Amino acid sequence: MIRIVIAEDQQMLRGALTSLLQLEEDIEVVAQVANGKDALDMIEHHQPDICLLDIEIPMMTGLQVAAQIRHRQWPCKIMIVTTFARPGYLQKATEMQVDGYLLKDEPIDTLVDAIRKVMKGEKVISPELAVALFQHEENPLTEREREVLRLVKQGKSTRQIAQVLFLTTGTIRNYLSAAIQKMEANSRQQAIIKAEEKGWI
Known part of the structure; x- marks a missing residue:
């Protein structure tokens, strides 16, 4: 029996x-949850064969849950399901060596087949997502620009970032300006969103 934990925030x-x-004779859903924190708790509790994770779930994203599974060295196989073919997400999932990466609009038969393949040790990826991976762009941001954007994402002000990095506020503004320009964004928040989607921060 293939035991599965599902993490998906859309109840329906x-x-x-x-x-x-559950209609499949060889599959049992041992838990279904709506957020990443509960997913981690249920995976620890049930020790399933596979966890099926939506990327954009509250509290912890599917990728953050996957990172914790890898960090804790749990044997659970990881399958990610997503609505969007975003290269950044796929790049991060590939780096974490997830076992399956599928689009949500795949037929249920495709998902069931993928679950069985993953249990046999195969890697499964939707063709559209594979194309997105090959279209991966080079990161134009410098390491310092990435660091500054990550600190902005954490809610730190320009002055606080300057203190953390032992730089002047003017220098931090310059890094932010360069990052915003490279991202072709209108604001620092938009630059962060774009950089995250591409897997650059």
Whole structure:
């Protein structure tokens, strides 16, 4: 029996997915949750064979849950499901050596087949997502620019970032300005969103 934990914040989709998978004689959904924190708790509690994680779930993203599974060296295989073919997400998932990466609009038969393949030790990826990976762009941001954007994302002000990095506020503004320009963004927040989507921070 293949034991699965599902993490998906859309209740209707989560329920439908659970019901359809339960129809398979060799699959059992041992837990279904709506956020990343609960997913981690349920994976620790049930020790499933596979966790099926949506990327954009509250509290902890699917990728953050995957990172914790790898860090704790749990044997659970990781399958990511997503609505968007974003190269940044796929790049991070590849770096974490997830076992499956599928688009949500795949037929249920494709998902069931992928689950069985993953259990046999195979890696599975949706063709559209594979194309996105090959279109991966080079990161134009310097390490310092990435560092500054990450600190802004944490909610730190220009002055606080200057203190953390032992630089002047003027220098921090210059790094931010350069990063915003490279991201072709209108604000620091938009630059962060774009950089995250591409997997650059």
